[in-house]
Amino acid sequence: MTRPSRALRLVMLVAAVAAMLVPFAWMIATSGMEELEVFQDPPPLWPAEFQGGNYAGALTAQPFARYFVNAGVFALMVVAGQLITSATAGYAFARLDFRGRRGLFLLCLSTLMVPAVVILIPRFLFVDALELTDTHVGLASTELVSVWGIFLMRQSFRQVPRELEDAARIDGAGPWRIFWSIALPLVRPAMATLALFAFLDAWKNLLWPLIVTRSLEMRTVEVGIASFHSTYHTNWPYQMAAAVVAVAPVLLLFAFTQRFLTQGLHMTGIKG
Amino acid sequence: MTIRPVHLVALMAVAAGLALFAALSQAQRAVTTAERDLLAAEASIAARLLRDAGGGDRAASLFGGRVSRSPVRDPNAVEVVVDEAVPARATTSVFDADGWDVVGQVVVDEDASRRASLPVSLYALAAVACAALVALATWCVSRAGVCGPSGSLRWPVFTWLAVGVAVAFVPAALAERWAQQSLATVTAQRLAVASRVLAARDDVAALARVPSGILGLTGLRFVPTGTADRDQLLASGLPVQVAQALAGASPAESGHVVVEHVSYATADVASARLILLPYEHVRRPTSSMVAVVALGLLIGVPMIVLSSTIGDARRARRELAAWSFLAPGLLHLAAFTIGPLVFAAWLSLHRWSLVDPARPFVGLENYAALASNAGFWNALLNTAIFTLHVPFSMTLALGLALLVRHPGRSSVVARAAFFLPSITSLVAVAMVWQWMLSDEYGLANAALEAAGLPRVRWLSSPSLALVSIMIVATWTTVGFQTVLFQAGLTAIPRDLYDAARIDGASRWRQFRHVTLPGLRPTLVFVLITSVISSFQVFGTVYVMTQGGPLHATDVAVFHIYEEAWELQRVGSAAAMSWTLFAVIFAVTWLHFRTLEQRAEA
Numbered sequence: 001m002t003r004p005s006r007a008l009r010l011v012m013l014v015a016a017v018a019a020m021l022v023p024f025a026w027m028i029a030t031s032g033m034e035e036l037e038v039f040q041d042p043p044p045l046w047p048a049e050f051q052g053g054n055y056a057g058a059l060t061a062q063p064f065a066r067y068f069v070n071a072g073v074f075a076l077m078v079v080a081g082q083l084i085t086s087a088t089a090g091y092a093f094a095r096l097d098f099r100g101r102r103g104l105f106l107l108c109l110s111t112l113m114v115p116a117v118v119i120l121i122p123r124f125l126f127v128d129a130l131e132l133t134d135t136h137v138g139l140a141s142t143e144l145v146s147v148w149g150i151f152l153m154r155q156s157f158r159q160v161p162r163e164l165e166d167a168a169r170i171d172g173a174g175p176w177r178i179f180w181s182i183a184l185p186l187v188r189p190a191m192a193t194l195a196l197f198a199f200l201d202a203w204k205n206l207l208w209p210l211i212v213t214r215s216l217e218m219r220t221v222e223v224g225i226a227s228f229h230s231t232y233h234t235n236w237p238y239q240m241a242a243a244v245v246a247v248a249p250v251l252l253l254f255a256f257t258q259r260f261l262t263q264g265l266h267m268t269g270i271k272g
Numbered sequence: 273m274t275i276r277p278v279h280l281v282a283l284m285a286v287a288a289g290l291a292l293f294a295a296l297s298q299a300q301r302a303v304t305t306a307e308r309d310l311l312a313a314e315a316s317i318a319a320r321l322l323r324d325a326g327g328g329d330r331a332a333s334l335f336g337g338r339v340s341r342s343p344v345r346d347p348n349a350v351e352v353v354v355d356e357a358v359p360a361r362a363t364t365s366v367f368d369a370d371g372w373d374v375v376g377q378v379v380v381d382e383d384a385s386r387r388a389s390l391p392v393s394l395y396a397l398a399a400v401a402c403a404a405l406v407a408l409a410t411w412c413v414s415r416a417g418v419c420g421p422s423g424s425l426r427w428p429v430f431t432w433l434a435v436g437v438a439v440a441f442v443p444a445a446l447a448e449r450w451a452q453q454s455l456a457t458v459t460a461q462r463l464a465v466a467s468r469v470l471a472a473r474d475d476v477a478a479l480a481r482v483p484s485g486i487l488g489l490t491g492l493r494f495v496p497t498g499t500a501d502r503d504q505l506l507a508s509g510l511p512v513q514v515a516q517a518l519a520g521a522s523p524a525e526s527g528h529v530v531v532e533h534v535s536y537a538t539a540d541v542a543s544a545r546l547i548l549l550p551y552e553h554v555r556r557p558t559s560s561m562v563a564v565v566a567l568g569l570l571i572g573v574p575m576i577v578l579s580s581t582i583g584d585a586r587r588a589r590r591e592l593a594a595w596s597f598l599a600p601g602l603l604h605l606a607a608f609t610i611g612p613l614v615f616a617a618w619l620s621l622h623r624w625s626l627v628d629p630a631r632p633f634v635g636l637e638n639y640a641a642l643a644s645n646a647g648f649w650n651a652l653l654n655t656a657i658f659t660l661h662v663p664f665s666m667t668l669a670l671g672l673a674l675l676v677r678h679p680g681r682s683s684v685v686a687r688a689a690f691f692l693p694s695i696t697s698l699v700a701v702a703m704v705w706q707w708m709l710s711d712e713y714g715l716a717n718a719a720l721e722a723a724g725l726p727r728v729r730w731l732s733s734p735s736l737a738l739v740s741i742m743i744v745a746t747w748t749t750v751g752f753q754t755v756l757f758q759a760g761l762t763a764i765p766r767d768l769y770d771a772a773r774i775d776g777a778s779r780w781r782q783f784r785h786v787t788l789p790g791l792r793p794t795l796v797f798v799l800i801t802s803v804i805s806s807f808q809v810f811g812t813v814y815v816m817t818q819g820g821p822l823h824a825t826d827v828a829v830f831h832i833y834e835e836a837w838e839l840q841r842v843g844s845a846a847a848m849s850w851t852l853f854a855v856i857f858a859v860t861w862l863h864f865r866t867l868e869q870r871a872e873a
């Protein structure tokens with residue numbers, strides 16, 4: 001690459017990265033300001049003195065610890081459910097021979113088109129009829145299968161060399177045995193990707209927890225900060241402190257696992 | 273340990289037992305909710321009739337002190353609530369004269385002494401028997417059929433199916449009958465209450481008109497005194513005049529009204545509307561049907577698959593193994609995605625509220641109402657406009673993907689930064705954007721001012737608010753698209769570029785003839801998934817604008833959310849969501865078609 005084009009590329013990169021990061025920076029800056037400091041014109045870019053007290057104030061205004069526990073329990077249940085269902089169904093679609101394989105797979109994929117809002121009401125009525133509203137189980141029950149996860153696992157199982165499985169079969173192993181001790185260990189990276197996405201999706205889910213949870217004690221972080229937002233809607237430092245607290249764990253998770261996330265997307269085989 | 277077909281079908285046996293157990297509990301639940309709803313209906317009738325009589329105290333006396341008057345918020349509404357100390361178990365709405373808008377709420381407690389329940393032992397017995405039979409049949413099949421000589425599978429299969437259905441049917445049918453009976457009992461009581469209300473008002477004229485109104489209830493029959501069977505249900509509390517009028521009997525005759533079955537009916541009585549609420553529960557797929565269908569699926573589907581392999585034991589084993597892998601995912605999909613989809617269609621044909629037990633079938637009324645519902649069309653239009661951000665963000669993402677294409681530290685850092693917005697909490701992101709775009713003190717306006725440009729009313733002007741939401745959506749999705757594009761780029765073989773370069777192709781021509789065609793599948797994938805998800809935008813709007821100002825950002829999902837949860841019109845919301853589904857389906861299908869055609873051309 002020539003020197004000017006490299007410089008141009010760098011400038012564009014920096015601009016793009018800045019555009020992505022400015023809202024985060026502003027979130028942190030505002031979270032440290034005094035309540036009225038934010039209303040200066042022009043707004044100060046950094047607080048004169050960082051008010052750590054905003055965090056204590058925001059965090060004690062609502063039971064945020066409880067929200068974190070709820071979101072964590074919810075997300076972990078979803079991760080476990082999706083890992084099991086995606087791995088088994090994905091393996092069946094990738095490797096096992098049965099009637100209607102193609103049709104069933106297409107049926108699964110076509111459910112991706114169903115807008116969440118269509119099935120939202122019946123799902124709520126269903127969970128309500130089982131008297132599971134406002135419980136962790138009710139919250140997680142609807143999210144235990146991800147068609148995208150089935151697809152991802154199918155793609156990765158297809159890359160497992162058939163010879164390995166054939167060898168095991170000759171040794172007398174049944175399909176579950178082959179699945180458990182041969183195929184599954186080889187798709188660990190895909191499982192990691194799926195687990196991460198499942199976790200993030202559950203953590204970010206707003207609409208379903210908003211509807212299924214009623215009590216303050218059962219809210220997830222997303223619902224919690226959304227209600228915090230409407231309660232304290234003029235106190236921006238408080239709101240931003242809550243936002244930082246909500247974003248931080250996800251960012252930490254991301255920092256350590258970014259490799260899996262992007263690798264997994266490379267793996268979904270959107271090459272066709 | 274090796275897992276063999278026997279183990280899998282044993283698991284299925286347990287599942288079948290559980291299914292039957294669930295079906296029975298549903299029968300139980302149907303009755304409990306029916307009773308609760310009927311109780312609420314009583315109160316509803318009372319409230320309707322007392323609305324213009326102003327007799328809160330009288331209502332209390334009629335309901336045996338279970339109902340007391342609460343402060344009335346709406347001057348037209350009669351609001352009756354039970355004593356706070358008693359746990360409220362049922363609610364129903366009080367409607368205005370049109371029977372459409374909710375003007376009040378009635379809450380009634382459940383009278384525990386009146387609650388009937390199925391004996392627990394019946395459940396347990398049925399579940400155990402069912403599981404045992406299925407297990408036995410499984411053993412037979414795995415013995416004689418799958419492992420045995422060809423053709424010997426046939427009769428165990430039929431036995432299995434027949435016995436399974438019979439086992440499911442008997443207890444479920446018993447539960448069903450019991451359910452019908454207790455429902456009829458409550459109806460009798462309810463009729464009595466309705467007429468007591470009228471009598472308490474000393475409204476003889478209304479009393480005379482009631483029967484003609486509720487004579488639509490074809491399940492009522494008048495029997496002269498002394499001729500009623502012992503197991504007939506009598507609306508015993510009915511005053512004689514009402515009973516006679518109900519049955520069209522002559523005034524000289526004395527007797528009772530027998531309740532056979534009751535359907536939905538309304539009657540206008542002295543400026544109030546009397547609505548007799550239906551047993552939607554009885555018309556629902558009944559518990560025995562649920563049990564049979566569930567068991568039929570659990571036993572039948574694998575059996576059909578297996579019976580197609582009669583004589584081919586290896587194939588049978590293979591099919592069984594595959595289905596054991598598929599079962600968890602597919603059962604969940606059936607229960608939580610496909611089932612709800614069908615149920616939503618059914619809901620959309622009813623007037624359905626979460627609090628009112630009256631859920632009449634209205635046919636296509638909800639869809640017809642959509643045609644003239646300007647709010648919904650506005651929401652659809654807004655959604656369509658919002659979707660226009662997709663090509664824009666895709667172009668941006670493609671550019672960014674090309675920027676970070678080459679390996680190196682700067683690319684890695686940039687990629688991580690791009691990805692951040694799409695993984696973080698949507699609510700937090702929407703909050704900070706709302707703050708940055710605020711009129712007076714927002715960062716965006718401060719920046720504009722510093723550059724000597726006029727301030728912009730990002731979120732408070734109806735013409736710009738949707739654009740602002742689109743900007744935020746672009747910011748949150750562009751990183752994810754970049755990563756997908758980048759994955760697509762790495763899949764394009766390097767040789768193609770080398771060949772192009774040797775042929776002297778310019779950068780632009782390389783992009784046009786190598787990159788774009790190579791990226792086609794990714795582009796199609798990203799386009800379709802982005803359009804589908806942009807049709808479903810909710811969180812950003814919910815946090816930033818709540819659909820405002822002046823409905824400028826009222827998008828489809830937000831509109832449906834409000835219709836269902838704020839306005840309590842679930843049937844209408846279901847009709848809207850099915851319409852949205854149809855739109856998404858059509859758009860996706862069109863995409864596929866045009867893209868396919870272009871690929872062929």
